Amino acid sequence: MAIESQPIWEAKVSKKLNKHKPEDVWPFLEDFCSFNKWLPSIDTCYKVGGVEGRPGLVRYCAATLPPPPDGNGGEETIKWCHERLLEVDPIKKYLSYDVLDNNMGFKSYKSTLEVLPSMDGDDDQKGCLIEWSFFADPIEGLRFEDMVAYLDSCLQGMAENIERALENK
Numbered sequence: 001m002a003i004e005s006q007p008i009w010e011a012k013v014s015k016k017l018n019k020h021k022p023e024d025v026w027p028f029l030e031d032f033c034s035f036n037k038w039l040p041s042i043d044t045c046y047k048v049g050g051v052e053g054r055p056g057l058v059r060y061c062a063a064t065l066p067p068p069p070d071g072n073g074g075e076e077t078i079k080w081c082h083e084r085l086l087e088v089d090p091i092k093k094y095l096s097y098d099v100l101d102n103n104m105g106f107k108s109y110k111s112t113l114e115v116l117p118s119m120d121g122d123d124d125q126k127g128c129l130i131e132w133s134f135f136a137d138p139i140e141g142l143r144f145e146d147m148v149a150y151l152d153s154c155l156q157g158m159a160e161n162i163e164r165a166l167e168n169k
Helices: 022-030 144-167
Strands: 009-017 044-049 058-065 077-089 094-102 109-117 128-136
Touching: 009 144, 022 109, 022 128, 022 144, 128 144
Parallel strands: none
Antiparallel strands: 009 128, 044 058, 058 077, 077 094, 094 109, 109 128
């Protein structure tokens, strides 16, 4: 009997920030253990091991999900994961990480966040582009399209929070 393997999920989402250059946006993403400040879906994010800003750093991230909307009451659920910083390059403005242990259904997950210069507009108005890509084994009970939509929604919220923080500086 042959074992059929499912293909690896792979996708990239992006968000353009018109008013801010990569060097303005990068410091927000470079701090691997502060994603709860910028990513609306994350309640908490903190270092559990390793050295700040160095590959091998491990963070704990968690999100509290409300009870199911089925009307039966239910309880909040905490979804969590430990993520390890694999690479960080402040010159090229990217970082990559993978998921270690978690209760979210990930068997394997590797992701990259990158801040790129935007090539639209004149030199003073170029802005930047944040790209978030991932490779993952399929997650039981989740459709690929839903995973991509969730990642896109997270990136949109993150970009809005970063823009707001930059405007309030």
